Amino acid sequence: MRGLHALKAMFANADEQRRPAFLPYYPVGYPDLESSLDAIVAMSRAGVDGFEIGIPFSDPLADGPTIQAATQRSLEQGTTVRDCVAAVRSLRERGVDQPLLLMGYLNPLLAYGVEEFVADIREAGADGLLVPDLPPDEGQTFCDICERAEMALVFFLAPTSDAHRIRLVDEHSTGFIYCVSLTGVTGERDALPRDLQEFIARVRAGARNRLVLGFGISTPGQARQMKGLVDGFVVGSALVRAGGDGPAATGALAASLRASLDRE
Amino acid sequence: MNRSAETATSTPDARGYFGEYGGRFVPETLVPALDELEAAFSEAMADENFLRQFAQLQATYTGRPTPLTYASRLSEHLGGARIWLKREDLAHTGAHKINNAMGQALLAQRMGKRRIVAETGAGQHGVASATVAALLGQDCHVYMGSVDIVRQQPNVFRMRLLGAEVIPVESGSRTLKDAINEAIRDWVTNVRDTFYLLGSALGPHPYPLMVREFQSVIGLEAREQMLEASGQLPDVCVACVGGGSNAIGLFHAFRNDESVDLIGVEAGGHGIASGAHAARFADPSLGRPGVLHGTRSFVLQNQDGQIMNTHSISAGLDYASVGPEHAWLRAEERAHYTLATDEEALAAFQMLSRLEGIIPALESAHAVAEAIKRAPSMPRDSVMLVNLSGRGDKDLDTVIQQLEGEL
Ligand SMILES: Cc1ncc(COP(=O)(O)O)c(C=O)c1O
Numbered sequence: 161m162r163g164l165h166a167l168k169a170m171f172a173n174a175d176e177q178r179r180p181a182f183l184p185y186y187p188v189g190y191p192d193l194e195s196s197l198d199a200i201v202a203m204s205r206a207g208v209d210g211f212e213i214g215i216p217f218s219d220p221l222a223d224g225p226t227i228q229a230a231t232q233r234s235l236e237q238g239t240t241v242r243d244c245v246a247a248v249r250s251l252r253e254r255g256v257d258q259p260l261l262l263m264g265y266l267n268p269l270l271a272y273g274v275e276e277f278v279a280d281i282r283e284a285g286a287d288g289l290l291v292p293d294l295p296p297d298e299g300q301t302f303c304d305i306c307e308r309a310e311m312a313l314v315f316f317l318a319p320t321s322d323a324h325r326i327r328l329v330d331e332h333s334t335g336f337i338y339c340v341s342l343t344g345v346t347g348e349r350d351a352l353p354r355d356l357q358e359f360i361a362r363v364r365a366g367a368r369n370r371l372v373l374g375f376g377i378s379t380p381g382q383a384r385q386m387k388g389l390v391d392g393f394v395v396g397s398a399l400v401r402a403g404g405d406g407p408a409a410t411g412a413l414a415a416s417l418r419a420s421l422d423r424e
Numbered sequence: 425m426n427r428s429a430e431t432a433t434s435t436p437d438a439r440g441y442f443g444e445y446g447g448r449f450v451p452e453t454l455v456p457a458l459d460e461l462e463a464a465f466s467e468a469m470a471d472e473n474f475l476r477q478f479a480q481l482q483a484t485y486t487g488r489p490t491p492l493t494y495a496s497r498l499s500e501h502l503g504g505a506r507i508w509l510k511r512e513d514l515a516h517t518g519a520h521k522i523n524n525a526m527g528q529a530l531l532a533q534r535m536g537k538r539r540i541v542a543e544t545g546a547g548q549h550g551v552a553s554a555t556v557a558a559l560l561g562q563d564c565h566v567y568m569g570s571v572d573i574v575r576q577q578p579n580v581f582r583m584r585l586l587g588a589e590v591i592p593v594e595s596g597s598r599t600l601k602d603a604i605n606e607a608i609r610d611w612v613t614n615v616r617d618t619f620y621l622l623g624s625a626l627g628p629h630p631y632p633l634m635v636r637e638f639q640s641v642i643g644l645e646a647r648e649q650m651l652e653a654s655g656q657l658p659d660v661c662v663a664c665v666g667g668g669s670n671a672i673g674l675f676h677a678f679r680n681d682e683s684v685d686l687i688g689v690e691a692g693g694h695g696i697a698s699g700a701h702a703a704r705f706a707d708p709s710l711g712r713p714g715v716l717h718g719t720r721s722f723v724l725q726n727q728d729g730q731i732m733n734t735h736s737i738s739a740g741l742d743y744a745s746v747g748p749e750h751a752w753l754r755a756e757e758r759a760h761y762t763l764a765t766d767e768e769a770l771a772a773f774q775m776l777s778r779l780e781g782i783i784p785a786l787e788s789a790h791a792v793a794e795a796i797k798r799a800p801s802m803p804r805d806s807v808m809l810v811n812l813s814g815r816g817d818k819d820l821d822t823v824i825q826q827l828e829g830e831l
Contacts, residue, residue, distance in 0.1 A: 221605045221608045221717075297455070320615060
């Protein structure tokens with residue numbers, strides 16, 4: 161079971177356990193290729209629900225300092241888009257069975273060839289794709305290709321999105337909608353934004369898709385606040401920062417984030 | 425030239441495309457801000473009061489119209505075309521950048537946004553932004569790569585004197601590309617009350633269109649001045665191309681004059697073979713269509729789509745992409761693009777200083793270098809118009825280092 165079906169099952173499973181799905185973000189090649197795969201395997205064993213696998217880009221303009229530095233280091237070690245495709249394949253071989261979505265900025269995907277890229281990640285065992293600098297207005301080619309491949313293509317909404325944008329993104333997004341919690345870049349924050357409830361309520365009112373929240377979520381306490389609010393959430397920077405201390409540290413943090421969802 | 429007058433007048437389509445170039449490739453957070461900007465821009469351009477206020481400040485503050493100067497000794501020395509210089513170096517703050525900064529700052533005021541962020545390479549756009557922000561009482565923050573901070577020190581001091589905050593950028597290549605990344609990150613974060621004052625004819629729609637409109641005064645004035653001074657249109661217009669704002673500002677008024685060749689000059693750095701350059705159009709192994717900073721255009725990138733670090737002696741041309749309208753003008757063969765190396769620009773810098781008493785910006789020296797190459801083979805009754813986009817005071821440190829011992 162792959163692609164959209166895998167995501168559907170992921171959400172159904174989380175629903176059954178009356179908690180949101182937890183999808184870590186982790187970039188390929190940080191601090192090196194092997195360690196990044198080990199970190200993802202460790203998180204998989206910690207019982208996370210799915211993954212966003214980051215493809216490094218030289219100019220990641222939606223990312224804050226932690227992910228910038230990590231992906232820069234990955235590039236300095238020579239990580240290519242082909243390595244990221246191969247990473248999906250080896251994760252599957254190593255028993256990672258959660259949904260895997262690739263998250264990458266547009267230009268490297270264009271250089272690879274969109275059609276070929278989607279075919280290759282599908283063949284490698286991925287379930288979908290997120291492109292942070294591709295709004296649906298520019299996404300028709302991607303939509304067509306992903307639809308044919310039965311892969312999820314996830315678009316974004318932000319607190320600045322009005323009813324018209326919510327409708328447009330909902331029409332184009334498949335698998336879920338990625339709700340950016342705040343106006344800003346990725347990175348850890350002390351507290352969740354105050355207008356979060358209002359933002360999610362506005363999106364719920366206008367969209368039929370599942371909602372996954374990301375940006376600025378990093379602690380078990382913040383993860384717990386996702387219960388009853390959204391269908392899933394993403395943690396990135398905190399896990400990447402832990403990855404600097406080795407894959408086991410990332411696995412341990414993922415385990416504590418996951419465990420926080422089981423407590424009442 | 426293979427284009428008809430009718431395509432020459434076309435503006436970008438509703439989605440901001442010039443042919444297959446342009447568009448709006450940004451994180452969703454910014455889409456509403458760009459919609460708002462686009463609406464405010466078109467309302468402003470249809471508002472007599474806005475246009476009158478803009479024109480008045482251009483006349484009383486910027487010092488427009490800038491003169492058109494006949495470069496008699498340079499023309500004589502080269503022995504071919506008669507060379508005229510459009511003197512954007514004489515605009516307040518010393519470069520064409522203020523034309524656009526003024527337009528956008530007035531628009532920000534109109535939109536009720538007091539906080540301005542800008543990026544800068546050479547520092548000229550940063551200085552222009554800081555200047556108009558001081559004039560209009562706005563709060564100005566300028567992102568600048570730490571490499572550029574070192575090579576354009578005088579401009580850093582000017583910005584600070586003008587009350588702007590200069591924020592060093594330490595990521596990536598620490599030049600213009602990285603300053604734009606940081607400015608966009610700031611804008612994403614503070615989007616509700618911040619206006620992004622982008623300095624060249626690039627970025628997501630409507631920036632390429634808006635910057636062109638605010639810079640088109642260069643060509644409108646020059647065309648009229650040329651006709652008045654010599655009774656004829658130039659045979660060729662030459663401008664340097666970083667992001668492309670001074671070039672598009674010159675070219676736009678001549679787009680329907682089919683007899684006028686439009687020549688853009690990119691930064692050849694140490695030469696194409698060296699790989700150390702910023703010539704997006706001249707190096708087919710690295711310069712290919714792609715998306716950087718919200719727009720689809722020619723981008724210097726490796727096989728894997730990672731953006732290349734660039735090199736130019738001039739900070740203002742040291743950028744991996746180019747405005748989408750230039751990519752389109754080139755595809756349509758309405759404009760042609762060539763390059764000048766660091767060495768050629770330095771030689772032109774000195775030649776113009778000695779023969780005309782005008783010290784050009786190193787950016788503008790690239791256009792002068794093309795004039796030096798091209799003029800001798802043109803007939804004596806032909807006319808060349810060169811956009812002198814800025815003055816060279818800011819570049820003296822760089823040039824002193826390069827010419828050590830020679831002067
Ligand atoms: C004097 C001068 N000319 C040209 C440029 C290049 O920019 P553009 O291609 O947008 O005119 C700059 C940029 O800083 C500049 O300062």
